Amino acid sequence: MKYLLLFAVLFVAYMLWRNARVTDERETRSRRPPPPADPQEMVSCPVCGLHLPRSEAVPGQRGILYCSNEHRLRADG
Known part of the structure; x- marks a missing residue:
């Protein structure tokens, strides 16, 4: 029973860590500079x-x- 509880705690910790990492990646992508302007004559x-x-x-x-x-x-x- 204690191994099942340990597995559940580790699984929840892993899911929290993974969710935080995915959120950071999304924020990093959204902060990218805008694409350069079109060339002018x-x-x-x-x-x-x-x-x-x-x-x-x-x-x-x-x-x-x-x-x-x-x-x-x-x-x-």
Whole structure:
């Protein structure tokens, strides 16, 4: 009878340990950083040659894209 009680206690301890470990693994997976952003189209400034994302470029005359307003004014003016 005492072996059955010992087995039951060990089984409960094992199940508690296993449940805690599985919970830790789930929390670790949920804390992973988000996937990287999608790639963006890059454009080159005709004045200095700097490459930058199209969304950050400053449009000039005739649809030419520049890295800054200063370079846009220098080229257009």
